[in-house]
Amino acid sequence: MDKKEFEVIVIGGSYAGLSTAMTLGRSLRETLVIDAGRPCNRQTPHSHNFLTQDGSTPKEISEIAKSQVSKYGSIKFYDGLAISGKQSNDGFEVTTEKGDVFTSKKLVLATGIKDLIPDIKGFSECWGISVVHCPYCHGYEIRNQKTAIISNGDRASHLTSLVYNLTKDVTILTSGTKDFEESDLKVFKEKNIQIIEKEISSIEHQNGQLEKIVFKDGSSKSFDCAYGPVPFEQHSTIAKDLGCEMDEDGYIVVDSMQKTTAEGVFACGDNSTFIRSVANAVNDGNTVGAMINGELSRINFYG
Numbered sequence: 001m002d003k004k005e006f007e008v009i010v011i012g013g014s015y016a017g018l019s020t021a022m023t024l025g026r027s028l029r030e031t032l033v034i035d036a037g038r039p040c041n042r043q044t045p046h047s048h049n050f051l052t053q054d055g056s057t058p059k060e061i062s063e064i065a066k067s068q069v070s071k072y073g074s075i076k077f078y079d080g081l082a083i084s085g086k087q088s089n090d091g092f093e094v095t096t097e098k099g100d101v102f103t104s105k106k107l108v109l110a111t112g113i114k115d116l117i118p119d120i121k122g123f124s125e126c127w128g129i130s131v132v133h134c135p136y137c138h139g140y141e142i143r144n145q146k147t148a149i150i151s152n153g154d155r156a157s158h159l160t161s162l163v164y165n166l167t168k169d170v171t172i173l174t175s176g177t178k179d180f181e182e183s184d185l186k187v188f189k190e191k192n193i194q195i196i197e198k199e200i201s202s203i204e205h206q207n208g209q210l211e212k213i214v215f216k217d218g219s220s221k222s223f224d225c226a227y228g229p230v231p232f233e234q235h236s237t238i239a240k241d242l243g244c245e246m247d248e249d250g251y252i253v254v255d256s257m258q259k260t261t262a263e264g265v266f267a268c269g270d271n272s273t274f275i276r277s278v279a280n281a282v283n284d285g286n287t288v289g290a291m292i293n294g295e296l297s298r299i300n301f302y303g
Contacts, residue, residue: 001078005103006032008292009081011238014039015281016269016288018065020108023289025072029296032102033069034094037277039112043208044128049136050278061278078102084125085238091264094238106292109244109252109260109267110285111236116246118230120204129208131228135162137277143167145224148213153179159227162189164255171221173213175199196221234271249274258288266292 008024010017013035024031024149041047041058053061065068069075081097091105097120117124121129131150132138143166151161152174164170172178180188188195198215203226205211205257212266214220233250240246245253245261254260260267269285270276 001076001100003032003076004101006030006076007104007296008032008106008108009034009092009102009104009108010108011085011094011236012108012112012269013037013066014062014110014112014269015278016112016285017108017110018062018069019282020110020266020268020289020292021075021285022065022069022072023286024293025069025075027289027293027297028074029293030074030076032076032078032104034078034080034082034096034102035236037079041128046141047278048138048140050282053278054146058278082236082238085242087242087264091124105264105296107242107265108288108292109236109239109265109271110269110281111271113232113236113270114235114251116231116233118228120202121230122205124200126203126205126208126210127228130205130210130224131203131226132228134276135159135166135227139163139166142225145169146222147171147292148173148221148226150175150226152176152226154230156180157184157251159229160188160193163227164193168192171196171223173198173200173226185196236271239267240270241294257291258284259291299303 007029008031010020010033013033021031021033044058046055047058055176082094084095086093092107094102145167146169147167148171150173156172170184173196178197201216202214208224210223212220212222239252242262242265246254252260252267254267254272258266258268266288268288269281
């Protein structure tokens with residue numbers, strides 16, 4: 001790619017990044033989208049709860065989005081991994097894994113997050129297929145099934161209340177000593193929700209479809225599906241390198257306009273909110289595009 005200087009660089013070309021790029025493209029902003037092609041939902045068979053695309057695969061949605069964004073001449077794409085970002089005299093300098101360097105006045109981090117899959121045999125193969133994280137994204141499709149919730153404490157209590165609306169056959173697997181309020185335990189008992197405190201050894205499955213969860217004592221229990229909220233880390237270190245503030249959960253701190261605490265840097269999508277969905281990522285990206293165009297327009301108009 002010959003061109004090296006842009007008004008905006010968007011790091012991450014999934015839903016949030018492409019939504020940002022579309023808004024910028026329609027505003028004639030010279031924009032570069034850098035994407036390594038490794039979205040966190042690439043194993044998920046279908047995406048749901050997003051108007052007009054309910055049931056489409058994540059790849060189908062991304063391909064349609066990129067084809068539409070590509071029609072705007074001011075948008076350029078770079079296939080590769082951005083490994084560093086730093087402030088420069090006029091804005092920002094981004095370096096890729098291939099050694100290419102690009103500059104911009106504004107920088108957008110749509111870098112997503114990386115799920116930290118537990119060291120349980122079979123978990124990663126089922127992740128996003130029959131072991132899922134979100135009842136809004138997947139719950140309807142696995143309603144009325146024999147369901148495990150692999151979690152503990154307040155997080156498990158909250159998730160159980162959501163899942164119980166979709167299926168009454170719920171078992172909580174705490175993988176260790178249970179940690180619940182007495183009030184929670186009372187409700188679980190009333191609703192016939194079993195709690196198993198045994199540590200999980202493995203998940204038996206067929207092509208990612210859960211069949212049985214095996215415990216370290218050799219016993220097992222059959223399930224059709226499971227919810228397994230897992231910890232995460234930022235997919236990129238660039239936000240930290242630029243001095244963006246992180247909250248206690250590990251998300252990039254942004255204001256209502258998706259601005260980070262680093263001047264000129266915006267963040268959108270999964271890296272800056274616990275609301276992890278395609279619809280929210282698209283919304284965040286749209287907001288970022290509008291805010292950046294507004295700032296650049298004021299600078300260019302008033303000087």
